[in-house]
Amino acid sequence: MADLxxxxxxxxxPNPFWLASAPPTDKEYNVRRxxxxxxxxVVWKTLGEDGPPVVNxxxxxxxxxxxxxxxxxxxxxxxxxxxxxxxxxxxxIKSVKQDYPDRAMIVSLMVPCVEEAWKAxxxxxxxxxxxGVELNFGCPHGMSERGMGSAVGQVPEYIEMVTRxxxxxTRMPCIVKLTPNITDIRKPAAAAKxxxxxxxxLINTINSITSVNLDLFAPEPTIDGKGAHGGYCGPxxxxxxxxxxxEIARSADLRGLPISGIGGVTTWRDAAEYLAMGAGxxxxxxxxxxxxxxxxxxxxxxxxxxxxxxxxxxxxxxxGRAVPNTSDWQHLNLxxxxxxxxxxxxCISCGRCYAACEDTxxxxxxxxxxxxxxxxxxxxxxxxxCINVCPVENCITMEQMAPGTTDPxxxxxxxxxxxxxxxxxxxxxxxxxx
Amino acid sequence: MSANALTPGIAAGRLHSxxxxxxxxxxxxxxxxxxxxxxxxxxxxxxxxxxxxACPTAIDIPLFIxxxxxGTPEAAAKTILSQNILGGMCxxxxxxxxxxxxxxxRETAEGKPVVIGQLQRHATDTLQAKAGHPxxxxxxxxxxxxxxxxxxxxLACAHRLAMKGHDVVVFDARPxxxxxxxxxxxxxxxxxxxxxxxxxxxxGIGGITLQHGQALGRDxxxxxxxxxxxxxxxxxxxxxxxxxxxxGEEKTGVLDAVDFIADLRQATDLAAVPIxxxxxxxGGGMTAIDAAVQAKLLGALNVTLVYRRGRARMNASPxxxxxxxxxxxxxxxxxxxxxxxxxxxxxxxxxxxxDDTLTPTGDTFRLxxxxxxxxxxxxxxxxxxxxxxxxxxxxxxxxxxxxxGVWAGGDCAAGGDDLTVTAVAQGRDAAExxxxxxxxxx
Numbered sequence: 001m002a003d004l005x006x007x008x009x010x011x012x013x014p015n016p017f018w019l020a021s022a023p024p025t026d027k028e029y030n031v032r033r034x035x036x037x038x039x040x041x042v043v044w045k046t047l048g049e050d051g052p053p054v055v056n057x058x059x060x061x062x063x064x065x066x067x068x069x070x071x072x073x074x075x076x077x078x079x080x081x082x083x084x085x086x087x088x089x090x091x092x093i094k095s096v097k098q099d100y101p102d103r104a105m106i107v108s109l110m111v112p113c114v115e116e117a118w119k120a121x122x123x124x125x126x127x128x129x130x131x132g133v134e135l136n137f138g139c140p141h142g143m144s145e146r147g148m149g150s151a152v153g154q155v156p157e158y159i160e161m162v163t164r165x166x167x168x169x170t171r172m173p174c175i176v177k178l179t180p181n182i183t184d185i186r187k188p189a190a191a192a193k194x195x196x197x198x199x200x201x202l203i204n205t206i207n208s209i210t211s212v213n214l215d216l217f218a219p220e221p222t223i224d225g226k227g228a229h230g231g232y233c234g235p236x237x238x239x240x241x242x243x244x245x246x247e248i249a250r251s252a253d254l255r256g257l258p259i260s261g262i263g264g265v266t267t268w269r270d271a272a273e274y275l276a277m278g279a280g281x282x283x284x285x286x287x288x289x290x291x292x293x294x295x296x297x298x299x300x301x302x303x304x305x306x307x308x309x310x311x312x313x314x315x316x317x318x319x320g321r322a323v324p325n326t327s328d329w330q331h332l333n334l335x336x337x338x339x340x341x342x343x344x345x346x347c348i349s350c351g352r353c354y355a356a357c358e359d360t361x362x363x364x365x366x367x368x369x370x371x372x373x374x375x376x377x378x379x380x381x382x383x384x385x386c387i388n389v390c391p392v393e394n395c396i397t398m399e400q401m402a403p404g405t406t407d408p409x410x411x412x413x414x415x416x417x418x419x420x421x422x423x424x425x426x427x428x429x430x431x432x433x434x
Numbered sequence: 435m436s437a438n439a440l441t442p443g444i445a446a447g448r449l450h451s452x453x454x455x456x457x458x459x460x461x462x463x464x465x466x467x468x469x470x471x472x473x474x475x476x477x478x479x480x481x482x483x484x485x486x487x488a489c490p491t492a493i494d495i496p497l498f499i500x501x502x503x504x505g506t507p508e509a510a511a512k513t514i515l516s517q518n519i520l521g522g523m524c525x526x527x528x529x530x531x532x533x534x535x536x537x538x539x540r541e542t543a544e545g546k547p548v549v550i551g552q553l554q555r556h557a558t559d560t561l562q563a564k565a566g567h568p569x570x571x572x573x574x575x576x577x578x579x580x581x582x583x584x585x586x587x588x589l590a591c592a593h594r595l596a597m598k599g600h601d602v603v604v605f606d607a608r609p610x611x612x613x614x615x616x617x618x619x620x621x622x623x624x625x626x627x628x629x630x631x632x633x634x635x636x637x638g639i640g641g642i643t644l645q646h647g648q649a650l651g652r653d654x655x656x657x658x659x660x661x662x663x664x665x666x667x668x669x670x671x672x673x674x675x676x677x678x679x680x681x682g683e684e685k686t687g688v689l690d691a692v693d694f695i696a697d698l699r700q701a702t703d704l705a706a707v708p709i710x711x712x713x714x715x716x717g718g719g720m721t722a723i724d725a726a727v728q729a730k731l732l733g734a735l736n737v738t739l740v741y742r743r744g745r746a747r748m749n750a751s752p753x754x755x756x757x758x759x760x761x762x763x764x765x766x767x768x769x770x771x772x773x774x775x776x777x778x779x780x781x782x783x784x785x786x787x788x789d790d791t792l793t794p795t796g797d798t799f800r801l802x803x804x805x806x807x808x809x810x811x812x813x814x815x816x817x818x819x820x821x822x823x824x825x826x827x828x829x830x831x832x833x834x835x836x837x838x839g840v841w842a843g844g845d846c847a848a849g850g851d852d853l854t855v856t857a858v859a860q861g862r863d864a865a866e867x868x869x870x871x872x873x874x875x876x
Contacts, residue, residue: 068475070468348539351481371484391478392543 002307003314004300006040008280009173009198009258011131013040013104016315017271017299020262020283021045021108021134021177024293026082028092035096037293038300041104043201043283046081046136047089049111049121054080054142059223063210065236072290074236076210078221078228080142081110086124094128105129106175110136110148113158115165122170132172135162135197137188138179138204140231150204153179156191163195175260178202178244180237185244186251193257200248201260201283203241205231234286238264242277249278249323266295268302275315276322330422335415337407338382338398340364340375346395347373353386353396361385378408439711439735443779443804444687446708448733454704457731461622461757462526462552470556474503477548480539485550488537490850490859491518495534495550502557511561512568514554519593519862520586522562522632523615524855525555527623529720531753533855562631567638572599577872580605580663582650585613586854587844588669589636590861591868596641598869603663604642607649613671614845615854617696620724622731624699651816660839665868668827668835668842669861672852673815678716678808682774691715691725691809698728707732710805714783715739715763716771717809719749725807726763737763738801740785742770742792772798780806814846823848833864841868 004015018041019025019034026045034042048054056079065074082089097105107130111117125133137159139149152158159176166174176192178185180203189200207229209219219227241263248254261279265271266287274282287295303315312318342353342365349371357365364379365386375386387396401407403416423430437445449457465473477499485495493514501510514521528534530551538547561568577600581588584606592602610616612629619629637644648654650670659666675690677683687710701707709732715725718741726739739758741748745767748755758765769785770792776782783803786794814826820835821828826848833841843860850856 069472348542349480349484350478350539351483352478355481367482371482391539 002304002312004040004304004307006281006315008104008260009132009175011041011104011106011173012102013281014102015040015296015300016275016281016303017296018042018104018106018260018281018283019288020285021106021136022285022289023079024285024288027084027089028096031092031096032099034288034293035100035103038296039103039293040281041106041131043106043108043134044089044093044130046108046110046139047086047121047125048081049117050086053083053085056080056083057223060221063208063220063227063230065210065234072286073234074208074210074232075234075286075289076208076230076232077205078141078230081108081136081139086121090124090128093125093130097129097131104131106132106134108134108136108177110139110143113147113152113162115169118162118165119169122166122172126170126172130172132175132198133166133170134175134177134201135166136177136204137162138177138202140179140181140205140207141229150179150181153177153188153204154182156187159188159191160195163192163197167196173198175199175201177204177262179204180240180244181207185247186254189248189251189254189257193254197257199258199260199280201262202248203237203244203263205233206237206240208232233263234290235264235266235270238266238270242273245274245277245279246323246326249320250326266290268299268306271299272303272306272318273322275318276320277326278320278323280319281315331420333418333420334424335417335419337401337414339377339380339401340382340384340386340396341399342373342375342386342396343394344372346392348392348395349373350391352389352391356385356389380409437733439733442711444708444710447705448709449705451703451705454732458621458625458704458728460625461620462555464559465549465552465556470502470507470553473549473553474499476540477503478539484537484539485534485548488533490533490853490855491521491524491862492859493517493521493554498557499548499550499553502553507557507560508564508568510553510557514557515561515568517862518855518858519590519636520615520632520854520858521554522558522635523586523624523629524858525551525558526628527615527619528853528855529751529753532751562635567635569593569597569639571597571639571641574601575599575872577601577664578603578662579665579667579868580659581667581669582606582654582659583613583669583671583844583846584608584611584633584644585669585671585844585857586615587671587847587857587861587864588613588667589633590858591667591669591841591843591865592642592861593636593639594862594865595868596639598865600641600664600869600872602642603645605645605648605650605654605659607647607652609646611644611646613669617699618692618721619699620695620728621699622728651818656818656837656840660837664839664872666840667833667861667864667868668819668840668846669844669857670814670816670846672812672845674813675808676811676813678771678774678810680771680773682776682780685774685776685780686778687776687780687804688774688806688808691717691721691807692812694725694807695721695728698732704732709734710803711735712802713737713805713807714801714803715807715809717741717807717811718743718747718767719809719811720754722807722809723750723754723758723763725809727758727761729805729807730758730761730763734805736802738766739763740766740769740771740801742768742788744768744790769799770794774803774806775800780804812845829860831863832867833860834867 006016021043025042063076137153143149144151176197259279261274262283271282479496498510498513534550535547541547581604615629713729713734730737787797820837827842841864844857
């Protein structure tokens with residue numbers, strides 16, 4: 001059976017599943033429950049500088065998007081960093097770490113952009129015995145209005161500067177948590193690297209308004225008739241986060257920069273995808289907030305079984321496996337031809353593929369009077385929409401056309417050789433084929 | 435000492451009123467808000483959906499379910515009611531397992547269809563709980579139309595005609611409107627006097643006058659109606675009941691199942707409804723099942739349903755057969771009654787086993803019986819009606835009969851199954867044709 005032990009920038013944990021800095025890691029009580037449930041590590045909810053703690057709203061802090069049966073698909077929050085006194089948090093961190101020395105204990109930090117503030121807090125964190133710090137440069141609400149959180153994360157120069165201060169003032173490994181509320185994730189990642197960060201973690205939450213209350217004419221969550229944008233997370237953000245992880249993982253300049261993957265990890269499969277896309281571990285929040293800490297048991301068994309099925313011995317064997325196959329569009333093989341094929345034994349004749357193709361795509365599916373649906377190979381461009389809307393898994397598949405056969409849509413023979421846009425005759429900027 | 439299951443003969447009050455109340459409660463309790471949401475989310479919104487094709491009234495089922503799923507059950511109800519004005523009752527009594535839900539692709543996929551009937555009820559109940567009526571009348575046409583029969587066909591026809599701006603007079607022989615919705619459906623399918631509530635709601639459109647106690651051939655004549663009105667719609671149902679043609683049929687305790695069902699529906703106190711200890715129901719349709727199940731629910735000790743052909747030929751759906759079995763009704767197939775025995779009152783009934791061609795095999799058996807319900811079909815009653823085809827009024831697709839200016843629909847008309855939903859469709863379509871005909875006449 002695969003050993004899930006993970007070594008992330010020198011920090012060991014029994015599995016790659018950490019709880020992200022968020023409400024579930026705000027205090028000792030929760031974190032002890034998390035460790036008892038089996039979580040490999042936690043990033044303690046962000047600490048601010050000493051003094052009167054921040055104050056949260058007293059109305060609703062969360063908004064949500066639901067799928068069928070009120071399955072939570074996306075969550076947004078307007079909660080701030082910890083609103084408990086600094087010394088209480090530090091005491092609790094120390095106490096928990098002592099009792100769970102094998103678990104990763106990272107402390108998230110957010111203090112003003114002056115070196116003194118960082119110099120003041122870092123020794124206090126070191127004293128707890130924590131394994132590392134994570135710099136919260138991502139919080140998109142409330143704290144950003146005070147020049148912290150994503151206000152820092154959106155300015156690469158600030159990221160580099162603060163990261164350097166941290167590295168100069170502590171022996172602890174330093175993870176820089178990135179905000180997705182920028183245009184090119186590689187810039188802040190490069191700044192973190194330049195400042196000496198040991199790793200980046202991403203993504204923090206996305207600026208969002210989940211819904212508008214159509215009676216109050218105000219955004220949700222609504223507090224006394226008003227609402228503010230919040231940070232979006234949960235399953236809905238996974239595709240965005242995965243792309244940002246991939247952008248960093250496959251960047252020539254950033255290659256090798258350790259990544260802690262965050263964003264909608266809900267099952268072992270999500271976690272495995274992040275690992276394959278280059279993350280050394282994953283951080284989870286919304287799934288725990290939705291289902292409780294017990295879900296980690298499914299993540300552990302699922303990842304372990306998957307690694308076994310692939311003949312891998314540890315998560316490290318999986319890390320980055322999908323990175324070489326993550327390409328730019330221009331390098332995709334234009335000579336690869338496939339066609340949709342409908343398995344008539346599995347088809348339940350709902351006709352969704354037909355409606356989607358006929359109304360919105362390429363009119364490549366035929367419907368008979370007795371509701372038999374078939375693909376018209378001479379129209380099918382293999383767009384995949386039929387598969388995506390089909391309610392029956394594997395009922396429609398994409399079948400590759402063998403080289404040498406003729407594509408009935410174009411009348412051209414399928415070429416065996418790879419050929420992409422960079423050398424395509426229609427490309428005015430084409431380069432000679434190698 | 436009050437009666438119980440073992441009390442011989444025909445007796446009332448075999449069960450405590452609490453048990454009776456529970457037995458006759460809603461067969462399918464209404465979906466709660468969340469249940470409806472979850473059920474609606476299962477709909478795939480099929481293209482050219484098979485469920486719509488399977489619905490005799492062609493309700494746009496995917497659309498109304500999506501309207502429920504998006505939190506607008508009243509819009510859903512309008513989608514339903516614009517096709518089927520008795521969508522509330524149909525949601526309760528339709529054999530959905532052989533219509534829309536049988537066609538549902540999730541039945542194909544998983545053997546668990548979207549619960550279309552229950553969702554329909556959720557929508558129509560929501561709308562009908564609100565005051566007012568969702569449809570309005572067109573400008574008055576000055577035309578007057580007579581509708582004979584206030585059952586599903588007549589009411590659907592009347593409503594559609596009223597909506598088109600015509601004035602409608604509905605004649606019915608019984609003291610209450612609703613036809614079989616009021617008199618012919620098992621009590622647990624239409625609780626809380628829903629049939630009357632629905633009629634009252636339907637009449638909310640205006641322009642419809644109900645005249646009770648008016649039987650065709652007794653109080654009114656077709657010729658008279660033709661003379662007094664611009665058009666006539668016959669939705670008179672099947673007033674006659676088939677006889678067993680069996681020796682001893684006249685004995686006390688041998689009754690028509692339709693009368694038993696009607697009496698039960700009209701009863702204000704179920705504990706006062708007498709029922710036999712040993713009850714035998716003869717027939718294989720919905721009426722037979724409704725009678726047998728209700729006999730059991732009233733506290734009969736033994737209820738046996740005997741059908742002359744095999745199970746597969748029963749008109750009652752497998753769901754209905756299972757319902758009967760689950761209530762403790764014994765179903766015997768391939769047997770025909772030979773004679774009713776007893777000294778004045780029925781005591782036993784003798785059956786002969788038959789093969790699939792209804793030929794007796796020579797084997798017979800007797801069942802103890804102090805009550806026998808005949809449910810072997812109904813017949814059209816009346817004289818001077820339009821041309822008859824296979825025992826019913828012959829019609830074209832839109833309900834036109836052999837007589838000019840006379841349309842017919844529902845159970846009395848040939849074509850289609852004898853279902854509430856079919857009657858509604860025929861009444862509605864006849865109304866459209868009447869309207870088109872009168873409009874064309876100018």
